[in-house]
Amino acid sequence: xxxxxxxxxxxxxxxxxxxxxxxxxxxxxxxxxxxxxxxxxxxxxxxxxxxxxxxxxxxxxxxxxxxxxxxxxxxxxxxxxxxxxxxxxxxxxxxxxxxxxxxxxxxxx
Amino acid sequence: xxxxxxxxxxxxxxxxxxxxxxxxxxxxxxxxxxxxxxxxxxxxxxxxxxxxxxxxxxxxxxxxxxxxxxxxxxxxxxxxxxxxxxxxxxxxxxxxxxxxxxxxxxxxxxxxxxxxxxxxxxxxxxxxxxxxxxxxxxxxxxxxxxxxxxxxxxxxxxxxxxxxxxxxxxxxxxxxxxxxxxxxxxxxxxxxxxxxxxxxxxxxxxxxxxxxxxxxxxxxxxxxxxxxxxxxxxxxxxxxxxxxxxxxxxxxxxxxxxxxxxxxxxxxxxxxxxxxxxxxxxxxxxxxxxxxxxxxxxxxxxxxxxxxxxxxxxxxxxxxxxxxxxxxxxxxxxxxxxxxxxxxxxxxxxxxxxxxxxxxxxxxxxxxxxxxxxxxxxxxxxxxxxxxxxxxxxxxxxxxxxxxxxxxxxxxxxxxxxxxxxxxxxxxxxxxxxxxxxxxxxxxxxxxxxx
Ligand SMILES: Cc1cc2nc3c(=O)[nH]c(=O)nc-3n(C[C@H](O)[C@H](O)[C@H](O)COP(=O)(O)OP(=O)(O)OC[C@H]3O[C@@H](n4cnc5c(N)ncnc54)[C@H](O)[C@@H]3O)c2cc1C
Ligand SMILES: [Zn+2]
Numbered sequence: 001x002x003x004x005x006x007x008x009x010x011x012x013x014x015x016x017x018x019x020x021x022x023x024x025x026x027x028x029x030x031x032x033x034x035x036x037x038x039x040x041x042x043x044x045x046x047x048x049x050x051x052x053x054x055x056x057x058x059x060x061x062x063x064x065x066x067x068x069x070x071x072x073x074x075x076x077x078x079x080x081x082x083x084x085x086x087x088x089x090x091x092x093x094x095x096x097x098x099x100x101x102x103x104x105x106x107x108x109x
Numbered sequence: 110x111x112x113x114x115x116x117x118x119x120x121x122x123x124x125x126x127x128x129x130x131x132x133x134x135x136x137x138x139x140x141x142x143x144x145x146x147x148x149x150x151x152x153x154x155x156x157x158x159x160x161x162x163x164x165x166x167x168x169x170x171x172x173x174x175x176x177x178x179x180x181x182x183x184x185x186x187x188x189x190x191x192x193x194x195x196x197x198x199x200x201x202x203x204x205x206x207x208x209x210x211x212x213x214x215x216x217x218x219x220x221x222x223x224x225x226x227x228x229x230x231x232x233x234x235x236x237x238x239x240x241x242x243x244x245x246x247x248x249x250x251x252x253x254x255x256x257x258x259x260x261x262x263x264x265x266x267x268x269x270x271x272x273x274x275x276x277x278x279x280x281x282x283x284x285x286x287x288x289x290x291x292x293x294x295x296x297x298x299x300x301x302x303x304x305x306x307x308x309x310x311x312x313x314x315x316x317x318x319x320x321x322x323x324x325x326x327x328x329x330x331x332x333x334x335x336x337x338x339x340x341x342x343x344x345x346x347x348x349x350x351x352x353x354x355x356x357x358x359x360x361x362x363x364x365x366x367x368x369x370x371x372x373x374x375x376x377x378x379x380x381x382x383x384x385x386x387x388x389x390x391x392x393x394x395x396x397x398x399x400x401x402x403x404x405x406x407x408x409x410x411x412x413x414x415x416x417x418x419x420x421x422x423x424x425x426x427x428x429x430x431x432x433x434x435x436x437x438x439x440x441x442x443x444x445x446x447x448x449x450x451x452x453x454x455x456x457x458x459x460x461x462x463x464x465x466x467x468x469x470x471x472x473x474x475x476x477x478x479x480x481x482x483x484x485x486x487x488x489x490x491x492x493x494x495x496x497x498x499x500x501x502x503x504x505x506x507x508x509x510x511x512x513x514x515x516x517x518x519x520x521x522x523x524x525x526x527x528x529x530x531x532x533x534x535x536x537x538x539x540x541x542x543x544x545x546x547x548x549x550x551x552x553x554x555x556x557x558x559x560x
Contacts, residue, residue, distance in 0.1 A: 016419045075411070
């Protein structure tokens with residue numbers, strides 16, 4: 001069972017208190033975008049066996065959206081961070097590097 | 110290959126059963142094959158089988174990182190049905206279901222196909238309307254289904270509780286020729302037939318890289334060394350993303366855990382398959398007497414082959430209302446499989462940007478029942494590098510591609526609107542979400558939300 005610490009209310013919440021929200025840091029494309037960009041925004045997803053970044057919502061708690069970094073192979077959680085950012089904070093990236101040297105995810109590493 | 114028959118059993122009985130031969134060889138890889146299939150699940154093996162049987166291509170290796178049939182093929186709840194609303198889905202799954210009827214004879218291997226009947230409960234007014242619509246669609250598609258009332262449900266499945274209170278049974282979509290098959294036996298039967306045709310099934314051999322030259326595939330790197338090939342088929346279900354990464358393209362697929370569990374064996378008490386989509390649980394009784402129970406998939410990416418406990422709890426809690434007797438059962442085993450889900454739950458059978466490399470994935474949680482057909486169709490893609498335009502089911506699917514082509518000519522705003530709507534309504538999305546080439550992608554609309 002996954003347990004995340006909500007970066008807003010500080011509570012350790014397990015999955016039953018949370019709702020998964022899919023891949024993090026998606027770049028959104030809307031009207032005016034090319035078909036390819038729009039299609040890829042809608043459907044293409046990172047699907048790594050290893051380090052992954054996601055959006056979660058503390059739905060049965062404070063209700064806030066937040067970000068999480070975790071491993072899809074071991075379910076290990078590297079950390080959670082605010083939703084108001086376009087990329088993972090350095091501190092989270094460093095934590096991952098300690099445990100998974102040489103990791104990369106999209107343009108981040 | 111010595112054929113299995115009643116005579117063979119009698120003969121072996123006289124010989125103290127010393128004359129049985131191994132069902133398949135366990136060869137070391139050759140340096141090169143015409144075709145390499147990655148993944149010895151039901152789909153990979155069926156692909157190899159029909160490549161050999163229908164196209165005479167037998168210089169084939171099926172490469173498997175674990176043991177054959179150890180992926181989702183050996184982890185599912187074995188239900189086979191074709192009661193789908195959309196034409197392409199109904200066509201594919203009905204063709205597949207009908208192939209299952211004679212697959213044991215075809216393979217000379219008892220796959221224990223048991224068309225015991227599949228019942229999908231209507232537990233809301235909305236479901237009644239939905240299933241009545243499906244029955245009408247099935248009538249036009251030539252799939253035999255009917256809508257039955259609660260009384261008939263109770264006759265067919267006496268252990269059911271019709272009265273709720275939360276989820277009363279209001280009727281059911283009944284497919285009398287749906288049922289189950291022994292999933293392992295499906296893989297084993299195909300494997301035996303493939304091996305007999307001279308194909309190599311190479312187990313405990315993980316593909317770790319894909320070799321290419323000038324945009325063309327030339328072979329694979331494996332834990333048993335490099336193996337060259339002319340054509341490569343990726344049929345790895347939950348690991349499609351990993352293999353696509355090696356080949357250098359992206360997929361609209363996410364891997365999530367889907368779970369099932371079985372109870373202790375009990376006396377025969379239920380001889381149909383019952384599915385309850387509102388509460389997301391389904392149940393059948395295995396030949397050993399275990400109650401086989403499946404539920405919903407987790408909502409997040411996962412490669413661990415075990416799902417979240419609370420999902421099981423939810424499934425069982427909901428089923429207990431409809432089947433009060435299972436509250437006393439002890440559950441014996443519980444497991445998960447990694448299923449490859451596309452955004453619109455439509456599978457992908459396609460060429461890829463890497464020439465001579467093909468992919469079959471995105472069947473998510475409903476593929477066992479698609480096994481024979483997909484093998485048949487996909488074998489054709491691998492074998493001839495082209496889609497079998499002469500197959501009716503493929504034609505239907507190809508028309509979807511044409512719809513997409515037409516749509517693409519319109520302004521992107523219109524396209525966008527159509528797509529969003531489809532997603533919101535949870536209707537099959539008619540836009541290809543293949544990274545590759547939309548027209549080459551076979552779009553098969555599996556109803557979103559069917560478990
Ligand atoms: C709990 C559960 C219940 C289900 N219930 C049903 C049901 O009732 N009815 C139904 O129709 N479907 C059901 N399904 C879906 C069905 O099981 C799958 O869709 C189907 O078995 C997939 O077959 P496959 O051959 O594509 O994949 P798999 O059987 O998963 O085969 C893929 C193989 O690829 C191998 N592989 C992966 N990576 C590599 C690599 N790098 N190198 C070499 N080999 C590799 C894996 O080890 C695996 O053996 C269910 C699935 C689950 C998990
Ligand atoms: Zn919170």
